Amino acid sequence: MAERTSEPASAASGDGERPARAPSAHPAPAPLTPQLLRGEILVVLALSLGAAAVSAMISFIGSMTAPQSLAEQTASLVGSQADAQRPWLDLSRQVYSLVFAMAPVALVVHLLHRTGQSATTIGFDVRRPGRDLAGGAALAALIGGGGLVVYLVSWQLGLTVTVAPSALNDHWWQVPVLVLQAVKNGVLEEVIVVGYLLLRLERLGWSPVAAVLASSVLRAFYHLYQGIGMFFGNLVMGVVFCWFYRRYGRVMPLVVAHALIDIVAFAGSVYLIGRVDWLPG
Template identity: 50%
Template sequence: MRPQETTDPAPDEGPPPLPRRALRHEVLLVLAVSLGASAVGALISFSGVLTRPGGLGEQTATLNASRAPDRPWLDLAWQLFGIATDLAPVLLVAHLLLRERAAGGYGGGGLRLLGFDARRPRSDLARGAVVAAGIGGSGLLLYLGAHAAGANLTVVPESLPDVWWKFPVLVASALENAVLEEVVVLGYLLRRLSQLGWTPTGALLASALLRGS
């Protein structure tokens, strides 16, 4: 009597990846609660500046403004609340990428898909410093040129009170902006646009447009 042939069961490949329509909706929702909403707000604010009497060069824009000038502890609470809520989209992106990994995505999980980890801290910090210097330097030169031509607002870096938490809050705010832009725009958005079939050039242009707004 011949023994019955047995076959190994097919490995569980997990659920299929999200269709393009779902990915498009996901991208729009992530942008709606992060830099996309900020870009729309910036355009509305700039429209108000353009319709205000006086030239652009005579008006100011404050990057880190006090929210309760005469009440430093309340001001600190508002500053920390703003930083924490601005980082919420980063946690949302990490959740979505972890879910993608569980569904059979490529590579590791979470923000590691974007190279956002601590496996190579020295080289990452060195390359990040070079990129930041290049982007920051070119942006500063562009601002100085536009301001000299009267085509830009006068940017006031901060108007916080002279208290002990002033510089820690400024550093935390700078880190928050850097993490938000690098994770959501340069990491998540480029990955999703690539999955949607965009060319690298088109994805970079869309990313640059969002960052510039």
């Protein structure tokens, strides 16, 4: 005897209920309006170099109101995070800070992908290693040499604090950590303050000149803790880097240049400060 086929639930129930509807698809993401874009920029900067700019301004006010002159005060760029007797704890904290300092860069790359772009859009890739290294080295020689002159002159004039690039304890990993710190600075600053910020400001309708000035002034402000001289030195550096980026459309040579400048400064401080008379500190 053949089995009787079951009727649809709605028909069998006889209560007039409609069949359950499939869950609706997720709504399409809202377009990136100017308001959302401004909010995105503020969040990225609040998590990275905008916060650094506020901290630098507070430090500068503290330095200006201190009883000592600026040249008599010292600013350490990379310091130990544990006692000298606990090198592995110090190293662990150094590595931790380096890794999580890259979180804003990861956020920027993620946000670019959400708008149909990528890190390649701003030239943050390794497609042209030879050109990027050559261009970065040339920029490093130009900006690094000029920056050193600005620092020495402004320090003599009492407009800049004594900068101690490295205040790490003397351990075997001192120089490798300093190199990684230099690379971190190059990636963090150039990806966010040049590549990302210029791209987003221009999408908001800012003129190229206004976007370059905004980027360069921000760079100058988060270096303000070093004093007035270095504020203007970094302002000029920002304008040059922005010009280079707008000319060639790649942020990677800027990362290379910044990293090389900081490597020389950090490693040089280990081997030169206290050994040459003309170098403060």
